[in-house]
Amino acid sequence: MTTKTLQRGADQLAEVPVSELSAQMIDWLTARSEGAPVEFDGTYIRHCPVLNEYKGIYSPSTNAIDGPPLLEREKIQLRYIDNPGHAGPGLWLAQACRFRATGHSVEWSAYGVPYTELALSYLTGPTMLIAGQRFIIAKTQVGKSNAPMVRVPLELITAEGGIMKKRVCG
Numbered sequence: 735m736t737t738k739t740l741q742r743g744a745d746q747l748a749e750v751p752v753s754e755l756s757a758q759m760i761d762w763l764t765a766r767s768e769g770a771p772v773e774f775d776g777t778y779i780r781h782c783p784v785l786n787e788y789k790g791i792y793s794p795s796t797n798a799i800d801g802p803p804l805l806e807r808e809k810i811q812l813r814y815i816d817n818p819g820h821a822g823p824g825l826w827l828a829q830a831c832r833f834r835a836t837g838h839s840v841e842w843s844a845y846g847v848p849y850t851e852l853a854l855s856y857l858t859g860p861t862m863l864i865a866g867q868r869f870i871i872a873k874t875q876v877g878k879s880n881a882p883m884v885r886v887p888l889e890l891i892t893a894e895g896g897i898m899k900k901r902v903c904g
Contacts, residue, residue: 746888751881752872753857757795759886760867764794767874794867801863808870812862826865829856
C-alpha cells in the first residue's frame, strides 16, 4: 500500500489511494461524509451516538443494510469481471450509471464515461460493495485525479497488520 503520513500525534492521518481502501477505511470515510456518529474500537467502526456507547457496527462496505442504499442514491452500477483475459478478472467494477434515453434500462459502458471531476471511469474491488463505495468516495471526496487519494487515521491502517511499512513519511 502506498501512503503518506500527513500529521503527527494522536490524530495522525495518512494519505491512501482510493483504489487500496480497506473495508474499515471505507466505513470510516463514508461515516464522515454521511455525518454518522462513529468510533473505531480497534476492530470495527461502530455507531456511537454518545461517546463510548456503541449501538452496533457501521459497515457500508460489507453490510447489505448500510451499503446498497448509498450505491442506489449515487447511481453506481456494478459489473463482475470473470474473464481471465480481462485486466481485472475476479474483481467488481463500479462506475457511474448511464441511463439510455428512455430512462428504463441501464447499459454498462465497456470503457466507461469518465467523470470530468475525477479523470477516471471506474474503480474496482473484491466485492461489489467495496468497489461501489470506493467509487463513491472518489466521486464525492477527491476531485479531479487519475489516482485519487484520501486521508484516513493511521490507526485504521496499523490495525490491519502493520501494512504501513511501505509508507512515505512526510
